[in-house]
Amino acid sequence: MRKYITIVSLCLSVFLMSCDNYLDLVPKGESVLNTTDDYLGLVESMASEYPTGDFWYFSGDATWPYKNEIENYKYPLRSIAFLWDETEGLRQQHTVTSELYSKCYSRIANYNIVVENVNDAEGPLADKKLAMAQAKAMRAYNYFILVNTFAKPYVKETAATDNGIIIHKKFDLENESKQYSVQEVYDFIMEDLNAAIPDLPEKPLNEFRPSLAFGWALKAKVHLYKGELDSALNAGLEVLKSTYHKLWDMRPMYYDVVAELPFMDFMSTGWDSYAIHPKADPENLLYQFCNNDNGEPFPFWIRKETLDLFDKQNDLRYKTCISYSTPNRPTGESGARMFGSIQVKWNCGGMRLSEVYLIVAECYARLNDPVNAMKYLNEMYKYRVKNGTPELTAADADEALKQVRNERKRELMFTYNGFFDMRRFSVQLNETFTRTYINEAGETKELTLKPGSPLYVWPFPQNAMETSNLIQNTK
Known part of the structure; x- marks a missing residue:
């Protein structure tokens, strides 16, 4: 029997602003999913918009060109992030958290529809397996973004009891939402990736759909964030076997x-x-915008x-x-x-092959193998500098890790990685961060962010808190 799925609004205008359900379906039109091509199109629908620009102020990548607006909290979350202001951090809300939250869950709603229904669609079995795999890979990616924004960083000893985020395993408007632990969220992400990887393509139809290399890259990233260095290294090396993805030689x-x-x-x-x-x-394993195709950053x-x-x-x-x-x-x-360039598509919201080289290099450095760390770091670095530029060097593993981290700041600036890196280094390396800021009055302020700071966990949107039984993770 053929199953027809009707989606309100051409690409499912499910705009999640609460955790209790997928909320308001805005009736702007209808689209019927019938064939496997329809479902494959849904995998990349709403491909843009991971609004994480305020992360860039937190990590120090970006600065605001008006000090008085920062200091007077014209844009509250931006000021809190830039000034590392814990006194305001727990009291302020800002629409960007709602936007990121809702857009990720809207995409997850799409992926759930694919996972649940594509096997009943008209079309080849190969396309059904492809759609299933790509939907699960993208679902894992969106949950990864969410758990690393709205929950505590992963710590093995406490992850099973740390409150995480809501997981929607199915598209169900009636089901009451459940807040899972950080451990359960990571387990679900890995479950999706393990199921997806065997059927992901070496070369996807376009840059908005995940490839096999992306599946392995996200798996490497998940292991890295859990501190599982050997597994992260092995997954990263799998990515580098790709015959399609190549580093951008500038x-x-x-x-x-x-x-x-x-x-x-x-x-x-x-x-x-x-x-x-x-x-x-x-070089793009998956291309995703930050807000829209307006030349960001x-x-x-x-x-x-x-x-x-x-x-x-x-x-x-x-x-x-x-x-x-x-x-x-x-x-x-x-x-x-x-x-200064709007034609260099920086891929603020996706993943690039260069990041995998950095993951591999970091794993080697932290596993006390500085030789291989520098080998993979320079393999990427040489494509970013003039011919004849000396290679990066390190006398030991500690220096190698420092070189890797500096290169992460250069290569991955204006992505979400700067903020996420600070989160994981604060728990994995017990790191305290410092920043100097000269305010509008000319006074030098020394800012400090210690491990365990509540600023590492961004607040759930107010609307989500009001319409669900979520426990706010910033408290």
Whole structure:
């Protein structure tokens, strides 16, 4: 018997603002799912919008060009994140948490429909297996984002009792939601990935659908966040076997331009016409926007402390993507510069192959193998710098880990990884972070963020708290 699934609004306008159900179905039209192609299209529906821009202020990647707005809490969550303000952190709410929360659960609703119903669709068995695998991989990814935003970082000794997030295992508007533990959420993520990986394709139809390499990459990432270094390393090495995904080599682009226009070697502004990295580049294991395709992270401003991590003469990311000739804004932090390219699709919300090299390098460093750590780190680094730039070096495992972490800050700035890295290093390495900020009055403030800070857990949206039995994890 053929099963027809009717979806309200062309791509399921299920806008989750509560944890109790999938909430308001907005009747803007109807779409009937009948064939496997329909379900495969649903896998990538709402492919954009992981609104995590405020994470960039937390991690120090970004700065706001108006100090008075930061200090006067014009945008409360942004100020709390940037100033690491624990006194305000538990009292403020902001729409960005609602947006990220609702968009992730809206996508999860789509994936649940695919998982539950694709086997009844018209179409080849191979397509049904593909749709099932890609839906589960994407469901795992969205739960990974949610648990690392709204729950405590994973700690083996307490994960089974730490309150996590709600898991919707099925698309059921009647079922009462349940808040699972952090351990249970991670177990469900891994269950989905293990089921998905055998049927994920080496090369997906497009960059918005997960590949086999993405499945292994997310698995490596999950193990890394749990502190399971050997398993993370093995999964990461599986990714590097891909015959389709390749690192983006920035050097040909750079040298082709300089050969024609030698003066460009001395410029950053003006590179926008030449520094092109499309969404479909095979370095992207999965491409996802942060808010929409508006050129993000342009026009975000980068803090001087992050800029100083770059080799400004030789690093091609700096030369082609940082507008260092743009005048500083007197209302902002001294030395800050703007991300200067809208044609370099930075993939703020997805995963890139370069991240896997960094995962592998970090695992080797933390497993006391600095030689292999630097081998994989430099394998990636060489594609980001001018020919002849000296390799990164490390005398021991500690220095190797420092080099890896600096490269993570460079390569993965303006993604969610900066915030997530701080969360996991605070528990895995018991790390305290510090930041210097010179306020509008010219006073130097030393900011400190200690392990266990409530700021590492972002509050559930107010609407979710009011319409469910959630326990707020920031308390």
